[in-house]
Amino acid sequence: HGAMRLAIRARARAGNPDAEVLLDPAVREDPFAHYERLRTAAPFAGGAFARVSVHHDVCTDVLRSDDFGQIGGNRTEGMPPLLRTALRLAGPRPSTGPIDPPSMLAVDPPEHTRYRRLVSRAFSARAVARLRERTRQIADELLDGLEREAAADGGHADLVARYASLLPVTVISEVLGVPVAMREQFLAWGDGASPSLDMGVGWRTHRSVERNLGELDTWFRGHVRRLRRAPGEDLLSALVAMADDDGSGLTEQELLSTALLVLGAGFETTVNLIGNGAAQLFAHPDQRRLLAEDPSLWPNAVDEVLRVDSPVQRTGRRVTRDTTVHGVPLREGDLVLLVLAAANRDPRVFRDPHVFDVTRANARDHVAFSSGIHFCLGAALARMEGEVALRALFERFPDLAAAGAGHRRRTVVLRGYESLPVVLTAQT
């Protein structure tokens, strides 16, 4: 494992030494200083295996260009060559995960357009508005639980385990129509599979990712069989009704990857928004005061959290035909990494970019949800959940405080907290 990491570092150093940040889990506590070192290189810093951009305009231009396509869920990218070869020889993978083709996130038009259209209505602004009240109810119930737990433990509780992680998975389970009783299991599978977004993971992590995806896949196939016999009123039942394998609707595999993507994307990211948001507000009591005085600032505060501590730190694209970006010629097949979290701190777009300011006028100009045709399908849902969750939390417990430092997740692309210890009130 250690040898592999060294090999990855050596390969990264062969390009721009700072591009190593994109592979090394050790920088996950504070990647922003490393991103800044890449900022002088424009439009790209050259890594060993990919060009890297931290610039808002370059990221946006690439994401909106027809000359780039999705990398296609290629999990072996950035792995040592020997491991890549071994995995290739091992043959096709037994299960399909949420970011493998034919997931909409992994494919280009025309397939992308078709898959996305099938589910987009369920996540429109209007559909999300209808979910707000239920989300608030879920938040209140979870906060009851948090309070009970804290009461039994001198006021202490873990905000991520008892609240931030549970809210999004509950909401998306209800929307999709998968049993909410499964939510802890979904979280465990999601947690096991999430390093698959990172590049250059080692053999043991790779195996654990595969095992988790395999179990999730098996459960989902069983659930779809049950829905065929007894459909409900939910999104998944509607998709199942469209799946017929004769070419007109979704094939079974398309159905599965669409459902898995929506489920996974629905909770793996929003938990980080809520956790990162709470941490920012603990660290900035002045901003917290502004929100208490003027709750209409909450939606903007959520975008400011997305900007300053982006739950998805980066994405990537492959050049699909020779092209030029900001004067730099790129060849078909070239790999480009777009550091969304760094673009969100581009000083040419955001004044005092490292400052957390809930009143920032252009907070919404961030690219935390990406841009172009793959712009996050769940952006309206995520914003609503983030706002409802954070506001309910801080209004119910005005004295809520951090109890020690939280622990960051081990993943690099997904940035958030694994645990965030809090104390609810000063105990009397």
Ligand code: HEM
């Ligand atoms: C795509 C971020 C929440 C569903 C994306 C992408 C990003 C992103 C960056 C595009 C990646 C790329 O361009 O390569 C986030 C963040 C979230 C969040 C930061 C929370 C704070 C959600 C939720 C859902 C969701 C709640 C639930 C439906 C999706 C789907 C795609 C996507 C289906 C693929 C869209 C496509 O390929 O056309 N998200 N997401 N996301 N997201 Fe989210």
